[in-house]
Amino acid sequence: MSCSYPVLKSHKFSIPICSLVAKSPTLTYPVHKSQKFSNSIPISPLVLNSPTLTYPVDKVTTLVPKFSINCEYQTERGLEFDTGGAFYRQESATGRDLGVLAASLHKKSNGSLRVLDALCGCGIRSLRYLAEAEADFVVANDGNDFYGSTIAENLSRAMKGEWLVTHLEANRVMTDYYMQKTFFDFIDVDSFGSDSSFLRSAMNALRYGGLLYVTSTDGLSSGGHLPHHSLASYGAYVRRLPYSNEIGLRMLIGGAAREAAVLGCHVTPLFSYYAYHGPVFRVMLRLIRGKVHDSRHYGYIGFCNQCGNSHEFSWDELGQMSCSCSMPEVSKSLSVSGPLWTGPLHDAAYLTDMLNLAKQWGWVGCDTKENSLEKLIKLMVDESDPKLPFGYIKLDQLASRAKINSPPLKTFMSAILKKGYAASRSHIETNAIKTNCPMTECIIIAKELMQLSIAS
Numbered sequence: 001m002s003c004s005y006p007v008l009k010s011h012k013f014s015i016p017i018c019s020l021v022a023k024s025p026t027l028t029y030p031v032h033k034s035q036k037f038s039n040s041i042p043i044s045p046l047v048l049n050s051p052t053l054t055y056p057v058d059k060v061t062t063l064v065p066k067f068s069i070n071c072e073y074q075t076e077r078g079l080e081f082d083t084g085g086a087f088y089r090q091e092s093a094t095g096r097d098l099g100v101l102a103a104s105l106h107k108k109s110n111g112s113l114r115v116l117d118a119l120c121g122c123g124i125r126s127l128r129y130l131a132e133a134e135a136d137f138v139v140a141n142d143g144n145d146f147y148g149s150t151i152a153e154n155l156s157r158a159m160k161g162e163w164l165v166t167h168l169e170a171n172r173v174m175t176d177y178y179m180q181k182t183f184f185d186f187i188d189v190d191s192f193g194s195d196s197s198f199l200r201s202a203m204n205a206l207r208y209g210g211l212l213y214v215t216s217t218d219g220l221s222s223g224g225h226l227p228h229h230s231l232a233s234y235g236a237y238v239r240r241l242p243y244s245n246e247i248g249l250r251m252l253i254g255g256a257a258r259e260a261a262v263l264g265c266h267v268t269p270l271f272s273y274y275a276y277h278g279p280v281f282r283v284m285l286r287l288i289r290g291k292v293h294d295s296r297h298y299g300y301i302g303f304c305n306q307c308g309n310s311h312e313f314s315w316d317e318l319g320q321m322s323c324s325c326s327m328p329e330v331s332k333s334l335s336v337s338g339p340l341w342t343g344p345l346h347d348a349a350y351l352t353d354m355l356n357l358a359k360q361w362g363w364v365g366c367d368t369k370e371n372s373l374e375k376l377i378k379l380m381v382d383e384s385d386p387k388l389p390f391g392y393i394k395l396d397q398l399a400s401r402a403k404i405n406s407p408p409l410k411t412f413m414s415a416i417l418k419k420g421y422a423a424s425r426s427h428i429e430t431n432a433i434k435t436n437c438p439m440t441e442c443i444i445i446a447k448e449l450m451q452l453s454i455a456s
């Protein structure tokens with residue numbers, strides 16, 4: 001299905017998109033909730049409802065495409081919108097649910113919500129921040145001005161809040177707001193790959209106490225296949241680890257923690273979410289004013305390929321890293337990555353509030369078992385047990401080290417709990433457990449279980 005928009009002579013595109021995006025500080029598209037859209041977008045670009053950005057009126061370019069665009073209607077949580085040929089993944093809906101819940105809680109506790117959706121695609125997140133989180137004001141930015149009319153039409157469906165569509169390079173739009181000392185409560189950076197250049201500009205444009213929702217889709221770096229790349233992007237030399245998908249989250253948080261420190265701030269994760277499609281690593285961070293003079297949660301992770309145990313090393317242990325299985329020599333079998341975030345991935349209290357809100361909104365119990373938002377948030381709450389360290393143990397890897405069949409997950413977990421260790425399932429890997437029980441001890445427990453099952 002395709003639809004076309006009427007083109008007004010004065011609003012034709014004549015400049016290549018890239019040059020517009022790269023050069024024009026003025027490529028904004030001011031719109032207001034009260035403007036009605038049928039199949040056209042507003043032709044008066046002169047009324048800026050944004051209290052913040054004031055671009056010279058004579059340079060404002062509207063975004064009416066003169067060509068046909070593809071309309072493809074989708075529905076998310078009952079909201080209909082058009083993807084308009086923009087990058088859109090239905091599988092990312094859970095990530096958007098989590099973002100909206102966190103944004104709504106922020107609005108409830110702060111009284112107002114100004115959102116910057118820096119890489120908005122068709123504008124689905126912006127629409128949801130307006131309609132569901134009841135944002136007072138949303139800037140929906142995407143570097144590709146081809147999506148302008150689609151974004152505007154989608155946002156007009158929100159029926160509440162004010163909004164503005166811009167087509168600037170993401171760093172540029174965030175830096176512009178920062179330069180004007182106009183800050184946001186919530187910034188969503190849904191970027192591709194491991195583009196960490198957005199971290200600094202997003203933090204600059206964020207209020208203290210505000211929330212920053214960041215993304216990485218760089219599974220090669222988290223998997224330890226491109227250590228020089230992860231070093232350049234996040235300042236972490238990442239090597240292959242058996243829990244690489246959790247490392248992806250820790251790499252991203254660590255990179256953000258480093259940027260925050262440069263700005264005299266620190267970050268705490270409210271939740272960290274891994275989704276296998278992509279893969280996608282998403283983290284919701286709160287930016288807090290003031291440096292923490294404590295590197296407790298930012299250090300090195302070592303994995304011993306010989307015994308399978310993991311270790312955390314602090315900065316003052318640099319040069320003395322070894323595994324107890326080969327002490328006192330330097331362990332050749334030890335593979336060390338870092339610096340990475342080694343602290344908590346989530347804030348259990350915030351997640352509990354998010355779950356309660358999801359229940360209140362009727363978002364719980366209406367999804368499939370595999371895509372259950374309730375199940376996901378509950379798993380994240382379980383993972384937040386402060387006794388649980390980084391990483392997880394995959395049961396097939398345990399079985400291969402123990403040279404036995406993989407034990408049933410529930411049985412194995414309760415055996416570990418009975419021995420006094422902490423344990424939870426992982427939202428990242430279905431057949432894995434997070435535990436403070438070392439691999440060597442897990443092997444003993446698994447073998448005991450096997451003996452018991454043979455005897456019975």
Ligand SMILES: C[S@@+](CC[C@H](N)C(=O)[O-])C[C@H]1O[C@@H](n2cnc3c(N)ncnc32)[C@H](O)[C@@H]1O
Nearest residue numbers: 087088089119120121142143144168169170190
């Ligand atoms: C992952 S998609 C966004 C998807 C959208 N947030 C959603 O949830 O459906 C990334 C978007 O960023 C835009 N983009 C890529 N690089 C950009 C940049 N440097 N500045 C602004 N937009 C950019 C692309 O045009 C694309 O639409």
